[in-house]
Amino acid sequence: MNGQPSYPAVPPSLLANLNPEQLAAVTLPPEPALILAGAGSGKTRVLTTRIAWLLQTGQVGPGGLMAVTFTNKAAKEMVTRLSTMLPYNVRGMWIGTFHGLCNRFLRAHWKIANLPQTFQILDSGDTLSAVKRVIKALKLDEERFVPKQMTWAIAGAKEEGKRPHDLPQHDGQARTLVEIYQAYEDQCQREGVVDFAELMLRSYELLRDHPEIREHYQRRFQHILVDEFQDTNRLQYLWLKMLAGPPDGAHSAALFAVGDDDQSIYAFRGAQVGNMSDFEREYRVRHLIKLERNYRSFGNILDSANALIAHNSRRLGKNLHTEAGPGEPIRVYEATSDYAEAQWLLDEAQQLHRSGTARSEVAVLYRSNAQSRVIESALFNAGVPYRVYGGLRFFERAEIKHALAYLRLIENPNDDTSFLRVVNFPARGIGARSVEQLQDAARSSGRSLNQSVGAVGGAAGAKLASFQRLIDDLRERTRGATLREIIERMLDASGLVTFYRTEKEGQDRIENLEELVTAAEAFVTQEGFGKDVIALPVDETAPGTIAAPLPGEPEAVARVDLLPDAETGEILSPLAAFLTHAALEAGDNQAQAGQDAVQLMTVHAAKGLEFDAVFITGLEEGLFPHENSLTSVSAQGADGLEEERRLMYVAITRARQRLYLSFSQTRMLHGQTRYHIKSRFIEELPETALKWISPKNQGFGSGFETSYQQAWQRGSGMGSMVGAGRHAGWSPPPAPPPSWAAPVPAAMRQAAAKDNGHGLRQGQSVFHNKFGEGVILTLEGSGTDARAQVNFGRHGAKWLALSVAKLTPIE
DNA sequence: ACACCAAAAATTTTT
DNA sequence: TTTTTGGTGT
Numbered sequence: 163m164n165g166q167p168s169y170p171a172v173p174p175s176l177l178a179n180l181n182p183e184q185l186a187a188v189t190l191p192p193e194p195a196l197i198l199a200g201a202g203s204g205k206t207r208v209l210t211t212r213i214a215w216l217l218q219t220g221q222v223g224p225g226g227l228m229a230v231t232f233t234n235k236a237a238k239e240m241v242t243r244l245s246t247m248l249p250y251n252v253r254g255m256w257i258g259t260f261h262g263l264c265n266r267f268l269r270a271h272w273k274i275a276n277l278p279q280t281f282q283i284l285d286s287g288d289t290l291s292a293v294k295r296v297i298k299a300l301k302l303d304e305e306r307f308v309p310k311q312m313t314w315a316i317a318g319a320k321e322e323g324k325r326p327h328d329l330p331q332h333d334g335q336a337r338t339l340v341e342i343y344q345a346y347e348d349q350c351q352r353e354g355v356v357d358f359a360e361l362m363l364r365s366y367e368l369l370r371d372h373p374e375i376r377e378h379y380q381r382r383f384q385h386i387l388v389d390e391f392q393d394t395n396r397l398q399y400l401w402l403k404m405l406a407g408p409p410d411g412a413h414s415a416a417l418f419a420v421g422d423d424d425q426s427i428y429a430f431r432g433a434q435v436g437n438m439s440d441f442e443r444e445y446r447v448r449h450l451i452k453l454e455r456n457y458r459s460f461g462n463i464l465d466s467a468n469a470l471i472a473h474n475s476r477r478l479g480k481n482l483h484t485e486a487g488p489g490e491p492i493r494v495y496e497a498t499s500d501y502a503e504a505q506w507l508l509d510e511a512q513q514l515h516r517s518g519t520a521r522s523e524v525a526v527l528y529r530s531n532a533q534s535r536v537i538e539s540a541l542f543n544a545g546v547p548y549r550v551y552g553g554l555r556f557f558e559r560a561e562i563k564h565a566l567a568y569l570r571l572i573e574n575p576n577d578d579t580s581f582l583r584v585v586n587f588p589a590r591g592i593g594a595r596s597v598e599q600l601q602d603a604a605r606s607s608g609r610s611l612n613q614s615v616g617a618v619g620g621a622a623g624a625k626l627a628s629f630q631r632l633i634d635d636l637r638e639r640t641r642g643a644t645l646r647e648i649i650e651r652m653l654d655a656s657g658l659v660t661f662y663r664t665e666k667e668g669q670d671r672i673e674n675l676e677e678l679v680t681a682a683e684a685f686v687t688q689e690g691f692g693k694d695v696i697a698l699p700v701d702e703t704a705p706g707t708i709a710a711p712l713p714g715e716p717e718a719v720a721r722v723d724l725l726p727d728a729e730t731g732e733i734l735s736p737l738a739a740f741l742t743h744a745a746l747e748a749g750d751n752q753a754q755a756g757q758d759a760v761q762l763m764t765v766h767a768a769k770g771l772e773f774d775a776v777f778i779t780g781l782e783e784g785l786f787p788h789e790n791s792l793t794s795v796s797a798q799g800a801d802g803l804e805e806e807r808r809l810m811y812v813a814i815t816r817a818r819q820r821l822y823l824s825f826s827q828t829r830m831l832h833g834q835t836r837y838h839i840k841s842r843f844i845e846e847l848p849e850t851a852l853k854w855i856s857p858k859n860q861g862f863g864s865g866f867e868t869s870y871q872q873a874w875q876r877g878s879g880m881g882s883m884v885g886a887g888r889h890a891g892w893s894p895p896p897a898p899p900p901s902w903a904a905p906v907p908a909a910m911r912q913a914a915a916k917d918n919g920h921g922l923r924q925g926q927s928v929f930h931n932k933f934g935e936g937v938i939l940t941l942e943g944s945g946t947d948a949r950a951q952v953n954f955g956r957h958g959a960k961w962l963a964l965s966v967a968k969l970t971p972i973e
Numbered sequence: 974a975c976a977c978c979a980a981a982a983a984t985t986t987t988t
Numbered sequence: 989t990t991t992t993t994g995g996t997g998t
Contacts, residue, residue: 261988357988530984532983552986745988748987764986788984
């Protein structure tokens with residue numbers, strides 16, 4: 163690193179044990195840098211150590227740098243690690259998610275941003291209902307303008323940095339979209355709410371349109387560090403550029419972008435891997451460092467990951483290596499059915515457990531959520547504790563959303579989304595008719611529902627007025643109360659708890675509502691309400707310290723995401739702050755924590771995690787790679803298949819010690835038995851790293867277990883499975899059959915063994931010279947007329963005349 | 974307002 | 989097959 167200035171010595175412990183590339187990245191000069199950090203290469207360590215190094219060498223004060231992540235989890239981890247490395251309270255630093263930081267920014271500059279100070283944030287559900295209302299108000303056909311698609315289009319436009327007038331209006335459809343977008347925007351503005359994309363967009367526009375604020379922040383932040391840069395969308399990159407300043411600007415911040423193009427799996431929701439190369443070009447990045455040494459996995463696992471990802475074309479190029487040995491071979495299992503696959507997985511998982519692997523160190527990954535059920539069923543029946551990720555999150559539960567709606571109305575009675583959610587929940591005799599009347603009145607006067615209550619007469623008007631009084635009373639009586647008191651009073655006065663007490667399944671919901679009180683309490687403590695604002699030590703003598711703050715803006719406060727008003731220093735009420743928190747951090751997924759349980763999740767959900775043992779299941783053409791991905795060469799020009807392959811790469815690199823791959827010849831999907839061939843991704847792995855496990859007697863009938871009943875309700879605790887006799891399916895001949903499988907009905911055996919003179923049967927794997935490996939879906943006709951429908955995976959399902967086509971049975 | 978039934982859809986998802 | 993959605997009937 164030529165010309166790198168020298169800085170005061172830092173404790174040797176800080177930089178000790180970094181490898182040369184990590185050290186180089188950590189100690190780069192304040193210039194644009196791109197760090198290509200492979201899976202398990204110590205990415206988070208590099209990020210946090212660089213921040214600590216910058217601070218400890220006095221190159222920057224705690225207010226002069228910003229670190230951005232995507233998830234709250236990643237942000238929290240960074241803060242936690244930093245607090246062990248630094249002698250100060252790092253909580254006031256600008257470390258957070260894109261949305262969290264934009265929220266903080268807009269809270270400080272709400273006036274210039276043209277927002278009410280207590281603006282609330284819509285989650286995706288709120289956004290959808292808001293758009294539905296817009297479509298209804300515009301009297302548009304929901305068939306032609308599907309609300310979900312409209313929210314998608316609006317968010318998509320915002321993430322491109324576009325307002326309604328920036329969109330094309332070439333045809334009627336496009337013009338109506340613009341109309342919906344505009345009306346939605348007006349409605350949000352009227353109600354004082356913003357959606358997730360709006361947080362980013364408004365924050366970006368504020369910087370773009372107000373040079374004095376832009377320059378202030380550009381002077382202030384000398385270092386901006388970005389995690390998971392490959393996942394940024396267009397708007398996020400624009401925002402970063404706005405904050406950092408132009409490449410050659412006098413006060414431009416050093417952008418330190420960390421990412422891995424091979425782990426880009428979110429193109430489908432707008433991520434632009436291209437931002438990496440754009441950044442490299444636009445900022446003339448001179449420091450490109452590849453972290454390729456992996457500290458997580460054994461050689462066989464890494465060899466497989468490398469071999470697989472080498473099949474992708476558009477790559478920045480990177481190869482993982484390790485100094486650990488090759489480790490265990492990767493075990494590959496071909497099952498005859500999804501059922502058998504789950505059974506095998508169960509056996510292997512139990513084996514792992516017996517040999518000392520903690521259950522929580524075993525992960526079962528699948529491409530799509532629907533695949534979890536068979537596995538759950540096998541684990542459940544064997545009494546193996548497991549945990550499924552991906553359910554509803556705490557703040558997304560219906561009862562919690564209802565409670566939050568009441569709280570939001572206390573804070574802002576003009577929040578129509580919340581008004582509509584609870585005006586008749588619990589039921590208080592305000593039906594659709596009355597609500598419609600109210601909406602009409604509101605629409606014609608351009609006011610909120612709450613403001614229009616007086617315009618509705620008769621019995622309906624009286625009931626509405628009484629609801630209004632309920633909220634107003636609540637607001638009055640809780641003025642100055644603690645957050646806990648507010649929530650408890652609301653739960654009581656709203657009738658929510660009373661309502662759920664009469665419900666038969668209401669007990670869980672009441673418990674969740676109690677949990678809400680606990681969450682609020684924790685939030686108050688954590689955010690330091692009732693405590694003095696804590697200022698961070700700032701070294702004024704150090705080179706390049708923080709520029710003067712805006713008037714009234716403290717350098718750092720204890721309340722992490724709630725910067726006071728830039729002019730008045732006013733801080734949000736605990737209630738408004740808690741509501742913001744609830745929207746930005748939807749909380750944990752259900753799933754009982756605590757117990758040592760096998761972890762079940764989609765590959766997407768596994769990103770960023772690691773486990774001693776990983777099972778990747780359902781490796782079949784059509785499932786993984788998913789059939790929809792093959793045809794989707796998405797708008798951005800990203801290749802669907804390549805993204806699937808990166809997904810597989812992410813999955814493989816989650817494993818530390820052992821990796822298991824499995825696929826099944828048949829699988830119940832959408833109520834039908836489907837025949838699949840093994841995923842091309844398996845064939846892209848080095849044969850030398852694999853060890854094929856096959857059931858011994860794969861006799862006839864292979865692939866013919868079909869449906870079995872599933873009698874327990876997901877998530878509703880331990881029910882009981884339907885008795886074995888109810889299972890309609892066939893058990894795999896490789897005995898001993900599992901105790902819970904039914905005997906094979908004789909008639910079905912016949913069907914399975916049916917062959918039409920060509921030595922072929924349904925479900926049989928076959929080879930075709932042109933189309934390769936396939937599975938027979940159906941057999942029809944006989945003699946010269948005999949034909950078969952064969953699923954060739956990537957070539958699709960084809961009908962073949964057996965008198966012509968040469969099909970060789972496999973094994 | 975609520976219960977019931979039929980029809981349609983069923984990658985991946987954080988904020 | 990399961991889940992969600994919408995429509996109809998009471």
